[in-house]
Amino acid sequence: QRLGGREVVVQRCLEALLSMRSAASRAKRCRTVTRATQRHEASAPLANVRMSTTSPICLPDPAVIDLHCHILPGIDDGALDLGDSLAMAGVAATDGIDVIAATPHIRHDHDVRIPELAGRVEEVNRELRDAGIPVEVVTGGEVAETALDGLTTEELHTVSLGSGGWILLEPRPGPLSDSLVDSVDRLHEIGFHALIAHPERHLSADIAERI
Secondary structure, eight states: OEETTEEOOHHHHHHHHHTTSOHHHHSOEEEEEEEEEEOOOTTOTTTTEEEEEEEEEEEOSSOOEEEEEOOSTTSSSSOSSHHHHHHHHHHHHHTTOOEEEEOOEESTTSOOOGGGHHHHHHHHHHHHHHHTOOOEEEOOOEEEGGGGGGOOHHHHHHHSGGGSSEEEEEOOSSSOOHHHHHHHHHHHHTTOEEEESOGGGSOOTTHHHHO
């Protein structure tokens, strides 16, 4: 994809996330886990994710990674509680996803405390292991363009995807504009790359050219 003449290489973002995984979890090997299965009931589809008996499955290499997911419980407008988080991970597992980047909103209307994110991610991972759901959650954040100026370099590193230096950047409200290009440039100047969140929500007459 091109944004203002600058190439955003998504593959490097995937590689950065993969580097966060241990050698054991990256290897092509089978392990016995509890396979998540989903009962499709219209009344409460997420609530009806249940666990079946254990069976061996293989984690692929490279892994399938969800780069944008509000899976952390009770922190923004995503999962309400740990039950929701487990249900979301269970659905992801059945879809073949191995790694989920937890990307809570980093913006002024959500009280997300960046120093707490690593602990929250580990809490979810602990519950996933206990439930036998073969999905790993890594740190991240959906950083609002309007919040960039208030974040330190250390905070940006903490909310980068898998702490790999890629920022999931949410454009400011309204059509895509030159301010987004300027924000990407500022991030690049301090050593970060940007992956733009849902640009299709920010329609403009020249959106095709901007994307």
